[in-house]
Amino acid sequence: MEKNQEIALTEMRKSVQKLGTSTEKYGDPTLMRFLIARSMDPDKAAKMFVQWHKWRASFVPNAFISDSEVSDALEDRKIFLQGLSKDGYPLMIVKASKHFPSKDHLQFKKFVVHLLDKTIASSFRGREIGNEKLIGILDLQQISYKNVDARGLITGFQFLQSYYPERLAKCFILNMPWFFVSVWRMVSRFLEKATAEKIVIVSNEDETKNFIKEVGEETLPEEYGGRAKLVPLQDVVLAPMED
Incomplete structure (x- = not known):
């Protein structure tokens, strides 16, 4: 150091x-x-x-938020956890077409903490070092207006910025439809410069190749150009932590 x-x-x-x-x-x-x-x-x-x-x-008084506390959100099976990228970062995928804005914002915040904590914990080698990062994919394929949740997106990024500093390695946004561009512009106003610089909107063939190369085909699901199968967040069982 x-x-x-x-x-x-x-x-x-x-x-x-x-x-x-x-x-x-x-x-x-x-x-x-x-x-x-x-x-x-x-x-x-x-x-x-x-x-x-x-x-x-x-x-988070119990140090973690259990599956049972966010069971309704997990039922949508919209979050996937894919193992480690080429650089050793856990890969979390959000399928926005399966998401609907929550009427209970507190419950949504709990779900954000649950998915971020579990994603980060999936990279531990028995014990947390403290500098683990994650890669996120926001897949907007087949979304409609009823799936759009600007408030939820802003909450997610604000949690990352305030309570998970330097945990985000990269966030890739895929399949952005034309009507979402104005939504993203609004969300972007709430992003710190350091966060905005880690977000990549994948919109052409070269960017897709770079995206696949950076994540790695072993971890990336087949539908995104990789060789893996999608694994829902709740199906991932983490190894017990060392004392």
Whole structure:
């Protein structure tokens, strides 16, 4: 680790302590995500970490959200978890044509946390390091107006930005219909620059080739140019974590 990173980490730990929270249970890779998200500013990173810590304690008091808590959303079978990409990132696929805006926004937020936590946990090698990332695919094929959920998309990206800093490696958007362009423009206003730079709208043959190459044919389902089968999120069983 570079000297300036070590200094920033030390300063961040001190700032977190001053704000009444402890970093004792968290290693450098976890704290570095918050520093990177706040341009290596220790005070801003500490504030973000403390906000995340308090949010996590209140919103996810049991450390995870179980399948039973989000069973209605899982029934739609719209989220798929495909194993690791060529670079070792878990691949999560959202089929938007199977999604319908939720009337219960709190329940939707729980589902977002459930799917993000499970996707990230699927990359653990028995124990969390703290810097694991994910790749997302938003497949808009065959969507209609009743599937459009700008509020849900904004919530998903805001959760990634606020509570899962530097967890997103890349997000690919496939099969975007013409009527969704204006929706995406609106959603984009809520994206931080660092998030926007990780989003790729795949719209031609060259971009499709690059997308397949970056994810890897072994992990990518057949319908996207790979060799794998789609695996619904709830069918993925994670190995128990080490103590």
